[in-house]
Amino acid sequence: MRALVAFLALLGAVFAKREHSGRETTPNLMLLLADQFRFDLLEEESLPNLRRLGQEGASFQAHYSSTPTCTPARAALLTGRSPWGHGMLGYGAVAPRYELEMARALEQHSAVVGKNHFGWDRRTQSPKAHGYQHLQIYDGLGNGFVNGSEFDDYDQWFQQQLPGQDPLRSGGLDWNSWRGAPYDFEEKFHPTAWTGRRAREALQHFAAAGDPFFLKVSFHRPHSPYDPPRRLLDATPPPKSAPAKAADQWDDHFRNCSQQGEQDAWCGEVAPAALNLTRRAYRASARFVDEEVGRIMQELEGLGLKEKTFILFTSDHGDQQMDHFLWRKGYPYEAASHIPLLLRWPESMDLGPRGVKVSEVTELRDIFPTFLAVSGLWNETLAQHMEGRPLTQLLRTGKSQWRKWVDLEHDVVYSPEIHWSALTDGRMKFVFLAHTGEEQLFDLQNDPSETHNLAKEPSHASELRTWRERMVRQFEAEDRGEEWVSGGRLQVRQQSCLYGPNYPLPTKNCRLVAPLAEIV
Template sequence: MRTKNMFKVKKLIVALMGCLFFTVSLAQKPNILFVFADQLRSQELSCYGGVNIKTPNLDRLADEGLMMTNAISTYPICSPFRGMLLTGLYPLKSGISNNDHPLNPELPSFAKSCKKEGYNTAYIGKWHIDGIGRTAYIPEERRLGYDHWQALECTHNYFKSLYFHNNEVEPKYWKGFDAEAQTKAAQDYIRARDTEKPFFLTLSWGPPHDPYIAPQEYMDKVEPKKLILRENVTEHLMEEELQNNPRFKIPERYIHSHAKLRVRAKDENIIRKRYAGYLAATLALDDYIGELLQTLEEEGILDNTIVVFTSDHGDQLGSHQFYGKNVPFAESISIPFLVRYPKVLKQGTIADNLLSPIDMFSTVFGMANIDHHEIDGVDLTPAIVNEAVDARDAILLMNLTHFNNTSLINGLDTYRGIQTKKYTYARYEDKTPWLLFDNENDPFQVNNLVGNSAYTGLIKTLDKKLDKLLIEAQDPENTKEIYDRIMRENPKRIMVNEFRKVNPDL
């Protein structure tokens, strides 16, 4: 009997030791706080050389950790970025071929991977990958593994902003400016966390995306007349080429409804006013980053938390006289990527490795030593930390459809392209070269090298690289095929039928 009882005691001790080891190992895993803004181009942050405002808290992330100078938004509009970020898959694999198109909720995701590793998961802010309706309730099974939930599909009504709290089907309103309220919700989540388990918290802000507003205290800090505009705001040749020689027909009602928006990309007074609101919102976000860092410090977990800041894409704000985003110019595709994690990253690390949205979480997970599902992205941690050979020599660029606001307003056709450290190249679907820029010698991209016979060989080389990336992305480079797929997945996309009426080949 004694032997039997001793055996039971030993089993209990072993079990308790196992639980203790599991708890300790979980406690040693780093927390992850991943914050991203909407439509914030890298050029505005002072750590990236911005000249109009100071962003000391975001600069702190760069000073105390990593700043990546070649973070590129592959498909620079909202939903495709989010699909790539949360799954690590290219748009046609995740299903997000355009804004307001549903992502397959059965897909693996980084939040699901974190849960398998023992993490608590939380999402706060703008979602925009459900595709069922911008104010519709998103049930638990469509949240890609996030448990704590304070989110809405999409709104840019920043001072009267809805969200759903966990499984409550009646929406609530964020108090005041939604980005500030969402930051406070993130702080509350961190303070009330389960201290025996690490957390994976994603915070998604709507600003500085238009309507370019912020609390008045920040609006008062930026004077439109004193702003230094980018040198390419007056460049208009490429925009005029698209307006005067459209490669597709825009349905009549969209021509009229978007005519006034074209003016906003040409009128300097309007550009300055919008730019001022954009920068005011950026100042607010910088303060909120500071508050998040302070909360992590107060909780004693700052150095055991991987803090990441990025954005889904940029904003033309009149550069090249284009409206919005979704064009392969630096203002649209160049985004910040800042990481603080002193256990892996040296202070003041500046890396010029090419980074796509599909690489972001795999790189963060590499720093955290967390396993995840098979993805298209790569972990850039070894190349960053060891200054090794780059994992990528080119990033894919794309616009898969015609029916988003920026395509309609700018007369923009579908395109595919690539970004290297030196060049930006884009071509139309029929393989006709559209743009080629030498970004080292022409940083404002005003000298299009397409048509210059000295670059014929380079274009052929870039085309081969692009073809290889399209195979990896399972992109047929065929708008008709993509539109057929969209209609199968979401028959309510009436805009596809509208485009096909005036463009029978689509």
């Protein structure tokens, strides 16, 4: 409770002393995130509030997370850069500071509620802020016990409300389990409900201040544990279709893997009853987020802020949910890398017709430039520093100048065989499996579930060569070196390379020179 009081008091004190800046026409910015949220969840009627954002604005049909695990995805959001640009090529530690960061660059008052995943400073018992002025954090990595791994704002609040209880006890789950279970406590204690409440409280203080604001509302769910309230779990049927699997058996070696059956397994077929429950629980968790988004939108409207606020919803990555016998994230396949993107803009902004569906390929690196453009801060100097571009270009003009495809990649995760680079334009996808040199080519228009690997088909040899050459040219343009491409040929990479040369801390041979804790 003390942390919340301090958070609200600081908001009030800063705003009470600040005179209006003369930027009343600058829109407010709100970034809504839901962790581990698949693109195809938006096809479900049970998410009316999120779907309404797209109906009242725009929905982007080919939006991707280039490095689809939590921390590198958030580095892309923070910097507006590609994986090679910000230097995180897999699941590692977000650096303590980057040359240009979202909240520092935007001129609005900034606050974040929910998951940041930037790290927790044990010395100060506070989150690493990266420019956010006011923070209420739930990263989902601790349990609130003093001897736990983290003791963030939600964990502290939970222990004040329910001393000695474990917020992760529901069904014996943990924060990376593939299993599902109903939430054990009263609904008001759930992290999703907590995040929604804190966001509405922040909006009330922003409204009282009157100056433009930037609010990031970052829901931890539907990331595991899949622990929705029982009322939502009971009301949520399983998906109508079974998990995707390959017609040509390219995924068959994931069906029976060494970790199969373990609570946090990354691969393996699951018995029908357990699969039914986990798929329902995952979707019910998304429904709970949708309910809280609806309450936030009602708060915006009630405060007179809805038509003064530019709203963007996305995720950091998706969730395999046993598509191709895989779980969680970190893969090049659609369930993990293809994520939602919705925009809603104020009536005062002329961004064309509403309810449009945008087919051009976009990525998380485009979010920061978009907020800069909406705030009137985007310029050619910034464009030279970032690989991302403002999404508003696709709603006004400039489609002809937009990228034709986007790069994806991930360093070794879970197993040496999960190590890959990929390219996609939202219609075709090329995957290079770095540990073996095997190639995959998928026709996403006719085979969105990636059930047939066309790389083995002679009829697609020319297209395969085109995509392979595009990747070669990209690696050469980025000067990645002979470990990546040599003599015009992609190279097998069995060694891990977690941090590239653009990571803003000393590295050697793709690893930090010293442990991150020692450096910061």
